[in-house]
Amino acid sequence: MNRIxxxxxxxxxxxxxxxxxxxxxYASSDPFVxxxxxxxxxxxxxxxxxxxxxxxxxxxxxxxxxxxxDMTEEALFDVMAAxxxxxxxxxxxxxxxxxxxxxxLPLKERKQFFSRTVEEFYIPNAHITGPFYHDxxxxxxxxxxxxxxxxxxxxxxxxxxxxxxxxxxxxxxxxLRENGGGAISNIPIMLERFTFRRIHAASAITRxxxxxxxxxxxxxxxxxxxxxIQYFKPVMVLIDRGSYSATTFFALLTKYISxxxxxxxxxxxxxxxxxxxxxxxxWTYRFSVSQILDLGGNNYAEQGxxxxxxxxxxxxxxxxxxxxxxxxEELGVL
Numbered sequence: 646m647n648r649i650x651x652x653x654x655x656x657x658x659x660x661x662x663x664x665x666x667x668x669x670x671y672a673s674s675d676p677f678v679x680x681x682x683x684x685x686x687x688x689x690x691x692x693x694x695x696x697x698x699x700x701x702x703x704x705x706x707x708x709x710x711x712x713x714x715d716m717t718e719e720a721l722f723d724v725m726a727a728x729x730x731x732x733x734x735x736x737x738x739x740x741x742x743x744x745x746x747x748x749x750l751p752l753k754e755r756k757q758f759f760s761r762t763v764e765e766f767y768i769p770n771a772h773i774t775g776p777f778y779h780d781x782x783x784x785x786x787x788x789x790x791x792x793x794x795x796x797x798x799x800x801x802x803x804x805x806x807x808x809x810x811x812x813x814x815x816x817x818x819x820x821l822r823e824n825g826g827g828a829i830s831n832i833p834i835m836l837e838r839f840t841f842r843r844i845h846a847a848s849a850i851t852r853x854x855x856x857x858x859x860x861x862x863x864x865x866x867x868x869x870x871x872x873x874i875q876y877f878k879p880v881m882v883l884i885d886r887g888s889y890s891a892t893t894f895f896a897l898l899t900k901y902i903s904x905x906x907x908x909x910x911x912x913x914x915x916x917x918x919x920x921x922x923x924x925x926x927x928w929t930y931r932f933s934v935s936q937i938l939d940l941g942g943n944n945y946a947e948q949g950x951x952x953x954x955x956x957x958x959x960x961x962x963x964x965x966x967x968x969x970x971x972x973x974e975e976l977g978v979l
Contacts, residue, residue: 673925676712676721682924683725683739684709687732690934692850692917694857696947697733701857704731719743722928729932733947735825735889736919737932750913754886757910757958758822762966763791772810775803781814782969783978789969791820792835795827795891799834805874808838816879816976818969822909826890832898837871839880839902844868846901847894849917851935863938868898881908881972884952890915896950897939908972909956911949 673679684705694701708728712721722739726746729737739746764771768780768789776797779790788811811817848863884896884907893912899905921931936944956971973979 672927674718675925676714676716677709679721679924679926679928680709680712680725680728683930684728686922686930687729687932688857689855690852690920690932691732691857692852692860692933692936693732693734693946696936696944699732704728718926722746729930732932734915734933735913736915736917738930740929740931750886750889754913755910755957756823756887757885757968758820758887759958759960759963759966762963763789763820763969766964767966767969774806775800777803777807779807779810781811782818783973783976786815786978787973787976788814788817789820790817792824794824795829795831795895797831798828799831801834801873804835804838808874808876812876814878815978816881817876818881818883818972818976820883820969821888821892821895822883822885822968823887824889824892825887825913826892826915829891829894832891832895833868836895836898836902837869838875839877839904840868840870841875841877842870844901846898846940848938848940849935850938851918860936866898866937868901877904879976880905881975882906883909883968883972884912884950885910885968886913886949888949889913893945893950894937897937897945900939900950906954906975907950907952908954908975909952909968911951912945914946914949916944916946 688701708724711724722741722744726739729739729746730748733748735748735750767782771778771780777790777792779788782789790807845865846868847866850860850863853859853861882899882905893915896907896912899907916937917933917935919931920934921929923929936946938944954971954975956968959967
């Protein structure tokens with residue numbers, strides 16, 4: 646594995662999407678010193694200024710004007726957190742002993758998943774195998790598998806059991822709605838169960854210079870082919886705007902596996918490696934320093950990965966899930 650992806654995997658394995666790399670520096674509680682330190686770190690390393698069309702210089706002027714020498718820690722936190730939220734990036738966080746800032750993209754979008762509907766009307770007697778909630782649906786013709794977070798590590802034995810259980814189905818539904826991401830090391834472990842050959846499916850670039858357009862050369866990402874139990878029938882992957890970070894990366898990679906189809910709404914975006922450090926006052930922070938691109942050079946961090954088949958949840962009738970129904974129609978069982 647090459648250098649950038651080794652770093653990428655190790656960082657997410659340490660604590661997935663909550664990872665922080667610390668850099669020690671001089672101590673100061675001065676609001677201006679801490680504000681300038683954070684602004685400069687983001688200015689030198691953040692990877693999405695151009696994609697998101699963020700005027701970082703204007704933002705500095707606007708938020709620095711809100712500082713005062715005698716402001717409280719809470720007030721300083723609020724100003725700096727609001728500044729970071731201008732990046733519109735759930736990988737950008739400020740962490741203090743009393744609060745953690747977050748952009749919280751899912752709250753800004755229409756919700757497309759209601760767990761009670763799935764649990765009551767589709768899998769009331771669900772099996773729990775490792776991180777998976779799963780059972781037969783549609784009269785036993787389809788396997789439904791819910792994977793709620795890439796923070797939950799994938800044990801090959803769990804995957805073996807689940808795929809063996811549904812080996813005679815017409816297809817699978819893999820529900821990744823509201824999966825906020827986690828350890829990207831889990832992505833190839835799952836995807837390699839659906840391809841018979843090694844695939845070059847994405848690349849990563851990392852900010853490496855003073856200009857906001859300075860990036861290193863692309864580093865390729867490959868999906869291998871598992872040598873054990875696999876599944877080559879159609880798989881409907883359910884996504885929505887709550888499918889963020891590692892789940893957006895997963896959705897991007899499905900575009901290169903012909904048996905996988907995305908159903909639902911756009912993913913929430915995200916992608917790349919969040920990295921960070923420590924402010925002079927001891928608070929920590931993180932933000933995106935790299936980008937993930939598909940083979941055409943397209944970036945999905947802002948808009949998210951589009952579904953192959955668009956479907957919406959109807960909140961007027963909680964006895965059914967229209968996105969599951971649309972997936973079943975595509976599988977030919979309805």
